[in-house]
Amino acid sequence: MNTLIPMHFTANYLLNPTNPVTVNLIGAGGTGSAMLTNLLKIHHSLKAFDHPGLHVTGFDDDIITQANQGRQLFADCEVGLHKCVALINRINCFEGTNWKAMPLKYGKDRNGWAVGQAYANITISCVDTISARFDIADVLWEAEGNNCHRRDQCYYWLDCGNAKFTGQVVLSTVGEIKQPESKQYKPVGLLPMVTDEFYDLLLSQDETSVPSCSTAEALEKQDLFINPSIAEIGATLLWHLFRKGMTQNRVIFHNLESMHTTAIKVA
Numbered sequence: 001m002n003t004l005i006p007m008h009f010t011a012n013y014l015l016n017p018t019n020p021v022t023v024n025l026i027g028a029g030g031t032g033s034a035m036l037t038n039l040l041k042i043h044h045s046l047k048a049f050d051h052p053g054l055h056v057t058g059f060d061d062d063i064i065t066q067a068n069q070g071r072q073l074f075a076d077c078e079v080g081l082h083k084c085v086a087l088i089n090r091i092n093c094f095e096g097t098n099w100k101a102m103p104l105k106y107g108k109d110r111n112g113w114a115v116g117q118a119y120a121n122i123t124i125s126c127v128d129t130i131s132a133r134f135d136i137a138d139v140l141w142e143a144e145g146n147n148c149h150r151r152d153q154c155y156y157w158l159d160c161g162n163a164k165f166t167g168q169v170v171l172s173t174v175g176e177i178k179q180p181e182s183k184q185y186k187p188v189g190l191l192p193m194v195t196d197e198f199y200d201l202l203l204s205q206d207e208t209s210v211p212s213c214s215t216a217e218a219l220e221k222q223d224l225f226i227n228p229s230i231a232e233i234g235a236t237l238l239w240h241l242f243r244k245g246m247t248q249n250r251v252i253f254h255n256l257e258s259m260h261t262t263a264i265k266v267a
Helices: 030-048 066-072 083-095 130-146 199-203 215-221 226-243
Strands: 005-009 021-026 054-059 100-102 122-125 156-162 166-173 185-187 249-255 260-265
Touching: 021 030, 030 054, 030 066, 030 083, 030 156, 030 226, 054 083, 083 100, 122 130, 122 226, 130 156, 156 226, 166 226, 226 249
Parallel strands: 005 185, 021 054, 021 122, 054 100, 122 156
Antiparallel strands: 156 166, 166 249, 249 260
């Protein structure tokens, strides 16, 4: 009988890269904007350990409106700008980084080609539609077989989503990650994608999403702190991959109303 604890060991390249680890952040809304700040914290902290840090590319074709200013802390002078451009510019001015903004929708064009810099070591999605998740999965499925020797090889997909008071973070691998031998743990190299594991649940969700006209209306749809809460959980999971070199958790459910957080373990 195998009594070893299942554990996923981080892809070795993330721990010992020759260049900054590439990250595609898809979505610059409530969760995405908070996640971007967390990624800067991770980048700065990794460099303190002689790690080259992160290089982030932000994708979002949405424009800043007054309804975004409460939950996402955009200034009056930023209204009308693309969300990802405003946020990435802030980060670059603050830290002196050269992170990139792509003010377009992540996915494939009409000819079936992935848009922009579609491949990255880590893909983080902070999107609010089911179709966007399947578009991301479509690109990553294709990447799995096409870029096995590239610097921007795709290793992980971290999906963050939420409702008004609840949310979840799902960590997936893009293909199977080579695992070391272990006498203490049972290495697990394949973590299922959110679009595979929760396929039926995703298809059953309501896709209707109407933009809010005011900050008050936006807060009726999503509570003030649910987005940063989910971003903190997702960033913590990512930080553990870097600093611990392993994770026992792959899905985290969070309820801000009941203050309960539950994790699904690697199996």
